[in-house]
Amino acid sequence: QVQLVESGGGLVQPGGSLRLSCAGSGRTFSNDVMAWFRQAPGKEREFVAALGRIGDSTYYAESVKGRFTISRVNAKNTLYLQMISLKPEDTAVYYCASRASYLSPHRYDYLYWGQGTQVTVSA
Numbered sequence: 488q489v490q491l492v493e494s495g496g497g498l499v500q501p502g503g504s505l506r507l508s509c510a511g512s513g514r515t516f517s518n519d520v521m522a523w524f525r526q527a528p529g530k531e532r533e534f535v536a537a538l539g540r541i542g543d544s545t546y547y548a549e550s551v552k553g554r555f556t557i558s559r560v561n562a563k564n565t566l567y568l569q570m571i572s573l574k575p576e577d578t579a580v581y582y583c584a585s586r587a588s589y590l591s592p593h594r595y596d597y598l599y600w601g602q603g604t605q606v607t608v609s610a
Contacts, residue, residue, distance in 0.1 A: 509583030
């Protein structure tokens with residue numbers, strides 16, 4: 488059974504930092520493009536960042552460029568999202584996802600999804 492499990496979310500003050508993790512099992516995710524998406528209450532799920540199979544290519548949403556860094560450790564089947572300078576508008580449930588083909592910012596291109604981890608940025 489293929490599973491992606493996110494962790495690391497929580498409550499943080501504006502300007503703070505968090506690191507999210509996504510642990511994969513049941514599949515060799517080193518063969519996949521991996522990505523992070525997020526969904527705020529009442530809004531559509533939106534793209535955050537994507538990373539190529541060996542970590543050599545990245546793609547970020549404009550809203551997070553310079554603040555978020557996506558990375559992976561294939562030996563651990565784990566994806567990360569380091570977030571700094573967090574803003575209240577970053578508040579959302581964050582999801583990791585994977586697909587077998589090229590980098591894409593479109594959620595419908597991704598086949599496997601985790602259940603999400605809540606990130607709340609508030610004073």
